[in-house]
Amino acid sequence: MLAEIEAPAGPLAAGSAVWLTTWVPTRTASPRNVLREDLPLPLCVLRDAALERNIARFQRYAEESGVLLSPHAKTTMSPALFGRQLAAGCWGLTFANCAQLEVARRHGVPRVFYANQLVGAADIRYVCDELRRDPGFDFYCLVDSVPGVRLLAARVADAGPGRPVNVLVEGGLNGGRCGVRDVGTAVEVAEAVRAAGPHLSLAGVEGFEGLAQYREPGRREADVRQFLGFLVRIAETLDGRGLFGVVGSAPVLLSAGGSAFYDLVIGRLTAARLSRPHQVIVRSGCYLTQDWGAYASLLGDLHRRSGSADPDLEPALEVWAQVLSVPEPGLVILSAGRRDFGQDAGNPVALAHVRRGTAERRPLRESGWQMAAVSDQHAHMTVPPGHGAEVGDLVALGPSHPCTTFDKWRTVYLVDDDYNILEAIPTYF
């Protein structure tokens, strides 16, 4: 039944880069409608108009800020959305592991920022095979230790990509994730890259400041500013020692930026003083859909910090579920659970209630509906007296952190403002 509307069914053949720019939506003349229960619930929907506005607004914001945009595409793992982001002008796309990279390459993504250490034997073989097969493939990955550089170089030497693999030295937050913790180690790593000359080339410096969003609000911004200063010190030191391997007029690349502090990243990294041109790359993934929780709050912080409403992004991602039961006063059971939405940044909020058989969306944001408990396939909502929900009614949920809702779905439905389904977008997690 669902198969009728699923399209395109499988990954395209290798070498299909053209698809990303000639992609034409397969909108149907007689659309199915979410509110009319034309498809089984739960469903994950993307509001098309909000999505398009977010793509355009964030691209313009990056361009007006003088930086390149390489969105973290692990958020959606949806080639149809990769195509929209590339068509809007982004520099490349960012991925976090080899399985994701393979999806990108199968769908013709030409430039990849691999925002991770590249370590595994099979992973490195795959990257080198792609570099050899496709002279147009532009690839960047990270290094953060001398043993890591030596392992990568040895495996690249075995695989023979026919050209050096571009690497950036990763700087890391103390107590955080990957990345060197001091400038001295960064220099050692960069020297190891130079020693691996024919196999690796040092293209720049990278860091991920976003982990600071989990620290207490009063400390976050100071931690981010300090971390960005550390990345700039690494870049200036490596530059001073002539360790960057870029040639000709190619700029040194400085990259940071999740979806929480890109304003600070842009301000600090563009101000680095190097002996040659440098280019800043930001990598937000969540700007595309925003959310109804953590990133909505972080965007509010950003607007306050910058004294501007720019970028003006809107939540575009919703999960629609059905009322299965009203088994006790004050308790409503919905047909979506932890396998349908993320919980790592908080449970979804209730957005709207639609009486079965109608199309009117009654707002629920200030109504007192709370997701009190979650099962694999159910949400347990506590609701106030007079909630009005009956078996068969529809409820829209607004998730927090889009990455962990997207990855619950193989198909996400693009809808218009009336919840007509415009397209079925496949994901490849």
Place this chain on the structure above:
Amino acid sequence: MLAEIEAPAGPLAAGSAVWLTTWVPTRTASPRNVLREDLPLPLCVLRDAALERNIARFQRYAEESGVLLSPHAKTTMSPALFGRQLAAGCWGLTFANCAQLEVARRHGVPRVFYANQLVGAADIRYVCDELRRDPGFDFYCLVDSVPGVRLLAARVADAGPGRPVNVLVEGGLNGGRCGVRDVGTAVEVAEAVRAAGPHLSLAGVEGFEGLAQYREPGRREADVRQFLGFLVRIAETLDGRGLFGVVGSAPVLLSAGGSAFYDLVIGRLTAARLSRPHQVIVRSGCYLTQDWGAYASLLGDLHRRSGSADPDLEPALEVWAQVLSVPEPGLVILSAGRRDFGQDAGNPVALAHVRRGTAERRPLRESGWQMAAVSDQHAHMTVPPGHGAEVGDLVALGPSHPCTTFDKWRTVYLVDDDYNILEAIPTYF
């Protein structure tokens, strides 16, 4: 690259029930090996020998207990595993929503216990279409309210399946999920089913006692026993009023049983006293792979309670990741995160460490390795001095709650005791 080993690529055509019984593993002569890094990490693996033992042991346990087994197949959503469970003799398979049901039917599953309210218009159309199309399709779902019965009956009447839809009255835990909370409501619901005569048929009584596992340990068993007594009272009352719609020698069905308290379910439900034969159906999903956390602990409780080591089940599910970085003393960063394993029942435990280039698995269970933080694609492990981990080494993780690890993967790899890959098993979440 991965595609070489993926099989079978897509769902089989409708009417392929035969596939489930004639399914032959596609073992290769020259297997790839997880420890040798033949495939990119992270990977989700199933230990074949443990899986086979669990399937055989639990089937025998159910048969020796005189009950039918309808495993909750939402755990794996893997038709290759459905086939093994059916081949071992289970009565049917259990699912929780229409998307899951559709996967089951596309792969030829002949009997489905739909352990949920069936509410949506498209869902009910799909079920009725299948009932009409395939006279061999045996289907059971739940009802828990008079409005729900009326909605289901009206939609079944519209869809015209050509035979009644079998329903069971669901009883629910107070403060829990779906299900009637008292016997009086159960009688009203059963009477509504009788009034919907040509469209619905009352086949039995159902409940899910498993939510009690989230209550404090001292209360759990008493709550479960009380709840099972409630289900039996419903069944005996409906039987006394002649409300079951079963005909001829067909038994009344009594079903409960997640993966935590099936011993109590079997003991109490088989002892119900009805005027006609009844048959108990248990529905554990997690017995198949067990786990390294919540269900390991609950199985220990069950063995203590029953004074027996039966059923003797083993953890079969592991996630293998790679050491990407050792950025600080006492901190190891792995290449698997919240998109690779479930966290709802606790983080995975570290099972084993394998030095890169070797095949020796050093046990980590008592080693002091702890998953201190988790990112989307990384695990942050705190490790003791002398931990011995280096970039490129492999680490096995043991998840808690298999359902929320399975659903992170489109392919799960079946391995032998040496971690040679025997088969690539697709999932359909």
